[in-house]
Amino acid sequence: MVSEPVMQTFGLNCYFGSTHAVKNVSIEIAHNEILGIIGPANSGKTTFLRAINRLNYLQRSYSQTGEILLGGQDIRTINDNLLRKKIGIIFALPQVLPVTIFENVAYGPKVHGITGKETVSRIVEEALKKAYLWEEVKDRLQEPAVRLSGGQQQRLCIARTLAVEPEVILYDEPCSGLDPISTAKVEDAMQQLKADYTQILVTNNTKQASRVSERCAFFLMGELVEIGPTHDLFTKPQDTRTDDYITGRFG
Amino acid sequence: MNEARFKQNVAFTVLGALTLLIVIPILLVIVYVAINGAGAISWSFLTEAPRNGMKAGGIFPAIVGTILLVIGTMLFSLPLGVLSAIYLVEYASDNLFTRMIKLSVVNLSGIPSIVYGLFGFTAFVILLHFGTSILAGSLTLAIMSLPVIITASKEALESVPFAYREISFSLGATRWQTVRYCVLPYAIPGILTGTVLSLSRAAGETAPILFTVAAFYLPRLPRGAFDQVMALPYHLYVISTQVPNIPLSLSFATALVLIALVFLMNLVSIFLRAHYRKKRLW
Numbered sequence: 001m002v003s004e005p006v007m008q009t010f011g012l013n014c015y016f017g018s019t020h021a022v023k024n025v026s027i028e029i030a031h032n033e034i035l036g037i038i039g040p041a042n043s044g045k046t047t048f049l050r051a052i053n054r055l056n057y058l059q060r061s062y063s064q065t066g067e068i069l070l071g072g073q074d075i076r077t078i079n080d081n082l083l084r085k086k087i088g089i090i091f092a093l094p095q096v097l098p099v100t101i102f103e104n105v106a107y108g109p110k111v112h113g114i115t116g117k118e119t120v121s122r123i124v125e126e127a128l129k130k131a132y133l134w135e136e137v138k139d140r141l142q143e144p145a146v147r148l149s150g151g152q153q154q155r156l157c158i159a160r161t162l163a164v165e166p167e168v169i170l171y172d173e174p175c176s177g178l179d180p181i182s183t184a185k186v187e188d189a190m191q192q193l194k195a196d197y198t199q200i201l202v203t204n205n206t207k208q209a210s211r212v213s214e215r216c217a218f219f220l221m222g223e224l225v226e227i228g229p230t231h232d233l234f235t236k237p238q239d240t241r242t243d244d245y246i247t248g249r250f251g
Numbered sequence: 252m253n254e255a256r257f258k259q260n261v262a263f264t265v266l267g268a269l270t271l272l273i274v275i276p277i278l279l280v281i282v283y284v285a286i287n288g289a290g291a292i293s294w295s296f297l298t299e300a301p302r303n304g305m306k307a308g309g310i311f312p313a314i315v316g317t318i319l320l321v322i323g324t325m326l327f328s329l330p331l332g333v334l335s336a337i338y339l340v341e342y343a344s345d346n347l348f349t350r351m352i353k354l355s356v357v358n359l360s361g362i363p364s365i366v367y368g369l370f371g372f373t374a375f376v377i378l379l380h381f382g383t384s385i386l387a388g389s390l391t392l393a394i395m396s397l398p399v400i401i402t403a404s405k406e407a408l409e410s411v412p413f414a415y416r417e418i419s420f421s422l423g424a425t426r427w428q429t430v431r432y433c434v435l436p437y438a439i440p441g442i443l444t445g446t447v448l449s450l451s452r453a454a455g456e457t458a459p460i461l462f463t464v465a466a467f468y469l470p471r472l473p474r475g476a477f478d479q480v481m482a483l484p485y486h487l488y489v490i491s492t493q494v495p496n497i498p499l500s501l502s503f504a505t506a507l508v509l510i511a512l513v514f515l516m517n518l519v520s521i522f523l524r525a526h527y528r529k530k531r532l533w
Contacts, residue, residue, distance in 0.1 A: 081424065085423035091418075098531045111423065111425070145532070146532065
């Protein structure tokens with residue numbers, strides 16, 4: 001149990017057609033923590049993550065039962081657009097729009113009705129600074145975003161998410177396509193963002209989870225097997241399946 | 252190794268020759284029409300009305316008529332076609348109703364153009380009292396053009412990566428904002444291609460305008476949307492088969508003007524496509 005959870009799920013079940021991807025998961029997420037979610041492929045981590053901002057509903061076969069609360073409010077009562085403004089997501093592969101670096105970050109403010117050149121420029125600059133990208137791109141904001149390296153693109157995605165001022169940031173294996181140096185930079189950015197944001201990190205990399213997260217959850221075949229302080233989960237797991245996974249016996 | 256390279260060379264030669272075979276008929280048609288018609292083309296042929304039972308004078312009213320019909324067709328079919336495609340790709344769920352719409356679109360493109368002409372005649376000319384008019388003709392041609400515009404637009408929209416939509420939704424954009432900013436700009440080149448193809452066909456069709464707009468002989472410009480006009484394809488048909496003793500060069504000259512008009516439309520679309528491709532920054 002955590003005090004003052006910013007998010008809670010109660011008995012969350014997710015289905016794609018007849019596939020039961022997430023099974024009866026109840027989790028509480030604390031203010032300004034980094035919650036790691038680990039587990040092998042097809043364990044339902046990504047589905048769980050995308051249930052939180054209702055992105056799963058872009059798939060027509062998707063359905064879900066159970067409750068998800070954001071600040072105590074059932075997210076079904078929140079307009080999808082507002083919910084996704086409050087809960088940002090970083091995808092596994094860096095996904096940039098085929099426009100300039102500046103326009104990528106300015107897209108969120110634009111769709112939320114923020115106009116005024118100076119306001120938007122300020123938001124873009126702040127977001128890029130928070131994502132540790134400003135120094136590298138400040139002189140080339142009008143270049144196509146696709147010219148950035150993979151690691152820079154992923155930090156650009158973080159900046160783009162920050163520009164809409166979310167409360168929670170979801171990461172879906174954000175470093176799976178990045179080299180170790182780029183990975184370190186993304187992890188640095190996450191540590192810096194801790195002061196202001198609640199972050200949930202889904203990762204295939206158990207070492208990354210142990211480096212970055214404060215609490216960690218282990219998913220297996222759609223079930224939440226175990227959740228606890230990261231140090232405890234990795235040193236004295238309660239469940240043998242967790243032990244097997246983190247010691248590399250499967251997965 | 253040498254044998255493999257020989258086989259490759261043979262394959263390339265055969266494929267190249269076959270590709271050339273596609274170009275030959277087009278070139279032959281254009282060259283043949285140009286040789287036989289170029290002599291009759293003059294400034295007065297392009298700017299004057301026909302005289303003397305169409306045996307002399309120019310084809311200006313028919314040129315204007317065809318241009319007006321193409322513009323009218325575009326006004327009706329482009330918004331309707333593109334908006335339908337957006338609905339089908341971005342909004343509609345897959346159910347019996349949308350499957351029926353999609354099937355109708357496919358079947359619509361298989362209907363002979365004379366049937367469109369008869370439909371336009373009964374629906375627009377008689378039932379809606381538009382009379383034989385530019386309005387009735389444009390609407391008939393627009394219905395004929397819709398299937399190609401819808402199909403091309405659908406494919407253009409579907410070819411925009413799903414990731415762009417996902418990014419947009421994940422930042423809290425509405426569905427329309429997503430379509431407007433993250434899908435449509437990248438689909439425009441494909442939509443343009445389909446539209447111009449379809450309008451080119453509309454410019455050259457005779458059957459749909461036969462009963463709905465085309466005038467046999469009307470040596471003046473139209474006075475409004477409810478007026479009749481002469482049109483190049485119908486004029487070509489008339490002077491080639493209905494009026495005796497017209498010099499053949501006049502027919503070929505008319506055909507040449509029609510081809511040039513369609514070519515011009517394609518040229519414009521190529522420039523527009525290039526312009527919109529530049530907007531996508533790779």
